[in-house]
Amino acid sequence: MEVNWFQVGITLLGSLAIFIYGMNLMSDGLQKTAGEKMRKVLSLLTKNPLIGVIVGALTAVVLQSSSATTVMVIGFVSAGLMNLPQAISIVLGANIGTTVTAQLIAFKVGNYLWIFILIGFILHVFMKKENWTNAGQTIFAFGLLFLSINIMGNVMKTIAELPEVIQFFMSVKEIPVIGVITGALITALVQSSTASIAVLQNLASQVGPDGVSSVVGLQAALPIIFGTNIGTTITAVVASVGAPANAKRTAAAHIIFNVTGTFIFMFFISFYCRMVQYISPAGLEYEVISRQIANAHMFFNIINTLIFLPFIWLLVKIVMKIIPSKDTDKLPSQPHFLDYNIIEQPVFAIHLATKELLRIADFALQMIKDVKKAFLANDSEAIKEVFKTEDIVNNLQEETVKYLASIFATDTLTEHQGNIVSGLIHIASDIEHIGDNCINIAEFADEKIKNGYEFSDIACAEIYECFDQALRMTRTTIKALEEGDLNRAKDLLVQEEEMNRTEERLKRQHIKRLYDKSCSPEFTVMYTDIVHNIERIGDSCKKIAEAVLSDIQFKENNITNKEFKDAI
Structure with a gap:
């Protein structure tokens, strides 16, 4: 045959x-x-x-x-x-x-x-x-x-x-x-x-x-x-x-x-x-x-x-x-955690993306510290650092979003994990917005230094207070995201409301100083814009907290807050 x-x-x-x-x-x-x-x-x-x-x-x-x-x-x-x-x-x-x-x-x-x-x-x-x-x-x-x-x-x-x-x-x-x-x-x-x-x-x-x-x-x-x-x-x-x-x-x-x-x-x-x-x-x-x-x-x-x-x-x-160690350190603007080789294992890819987001958040935190120093101490070098770090944040945010988008293309992605990835993409944008607000303040700081503007001691103390609130909120945000800490996330919502009240209080106090002629009217726009930009940093922190707490994204799929914590 x-x-x-x-x-x-x-x-x-x-x-x-x-x-x-x-x-x-x-x-x-x-x-x-x-x-x-x-x-x-x-x-x-x-x-x-x-x-x-x-x-x-x-x-x-x-x-x-x-x-x-x-x-x-x-x-x-x-x-x-x-x-x-x-x-x-x-x-x-x-x-x-x-x-x-x-x-x-x-x-x-x-x-x-x-x-x-x-x-x-x-x-x-x-x-x-x-x-x-x-x-x-x-x-x-x-x-x-x-x-x-x-x-x-x-x-x-x-x-x-x-x-x-x-x-x-x-x-x-x-x-x-x-x-x-x-x-x-x-x-x-x-x-x-x-x-x-x-x-x-x-x-x-x-x-x-x-x-x-x-x-x-x-x-x-x-x-x-x-x-x-x-x-x-x-x-x-x-x-x-x-x-x-x-x-x-x-x-x-x-x-x-x-x-x-x-x-x-x-x-x-x-x-x-x-x-x-x-x-x-x-x-x-x-x-x-x-x-x-x-x-x-x-x-x-x-x-x-x-x-x-x-x-x-x-x-x-x-x-x-x-194999002797001949590694050259990665540039700060290069992703340190993203690895496309494991994109087919979403649970691990999500973990790596979260680690990269935390790294970006640390850069954003440093930007707040630098811009505070730039404005309150008239430090021109600090302004340069803010702009340099902004480029790093923008590049890392773009690469991380691209990586997160690639996870969506995998056949192994569950609906649960899809919601988590979607939330992380929004978090990446919110972290980048913190950097944008810092850039706005850095431009005001540059204008202040070049024109020799002098804010009153009271105004500087109030701006100092705002910066401290923003730094505290950003640190809490990083911890909430890193640990999936629901208590910290809830605390951020309270802090953001406090930040809103602070903005309103400082605006009223500034207007009162204008009436008393203890503050120059030419600084009013700069003062209110700086306070508002700091308040927007708080808004971004709140949005990240809401992503951690989000019932809308995870409740529909029967994911408890604890499971979301385990996932990230």
Whole structure:
């Protein structure tokens, strides 16, 4: 019977495409369902590397990829939110977490794939609540994974009969390094060790010429499994290009971990083969080899992690030696936290955007301090600093809004997170408005210095009072945003009302001084405009507080204030 190899090739590639799509879809669904909890998981990080390994494993299970987890970690290291030892411990754990899918395949969960597809479809299409639709997407994608595996299995029966395939795996048994190279290249190509292992499990489950053995055999499968762990590091390497030294070191640690583990295990292939067979179910090889491959993949990463865990400090020293710190400090006008590599993980991208907004708010706070000094102390240098900082604030605000807008384009964004992103975009504008008000006051300060204007002591004291209120409100705003502190946010509303009353009181007092002729009329416009601009700084702080407290944006989606706090 003549085989249509074009049809075989297309079916194999198509089923692999469905597998990768299903895996990404399941990852999206898991992130939408559990994404808000992932920030809490990361908050467990301590100096204890074992906790880091557990966090890495859990994160990889949700993201369905050790590569995606490593890329996320590189982003956090680049932003200075995670140190190198913490990052390495998470990477070690991610390698374990990514083996879960292979175990599910081995347990033949695919026998029930149509149940998963049907239930997932019903939940995703017909349920109203977002949590149910996200769960439906995850379940549907789970079924899709096994549908692709079943299709792949039928194709593998044809491929397994090829003499060239049988000869190739015989060569791998004799020269294991061929298997390592093959596994690494295929994984680097498809950008997924899980997909590579799934293909290997399907092929290995085909019966060999003797009707009993697997066409692959466990001894030939092991080097390929080791190679997939090397190939999966390519994603992290690409993500670290152009990143700070510590990010490159994290990627290097990932490579060293997997390459060294492979090198060690290659000396014990026969022993490891017997060990895997011992811990796996008994039976005909082609019937149990999928379980053996899943176990070999999992225990390779577990044992490798246990070997490296006590020596993370040494691994840190090695990567620091290999990649010396040649980083030049980022310019103040450059974003320090925004990382487009993790834009597909909105819960983390939102966290980074919030950190950048806090940094912009710190610049705005400095502008208030400088413009206060410029006006009250007639300091021309302080005026220059205000204008210089304004350029920084404008650039950072533009970049952050662009980054936040990019998050909207991700398929993994929940409606909850969409509301948060929308609120952060408004907050970015409000922070920028604080800078604009400072510029207005700086222009008055420049005019005052050039014309030699002298305000009365009482007027200067009143303006000083206003500035102090604005500084206090801005500091409270930064804390409220940073900590999601609802009490501080509510206090800001009270402070803003007080600021309004102060403006009205000072205007009345100024008019009284005009009547008493204790103040010059030519300064009236400048005085009232300065006080009004300071009051507008308070308005911006109030709007940011309202974004933190906002019931309109988050209540409709059943998000409590506590959940919003956790999200940012």
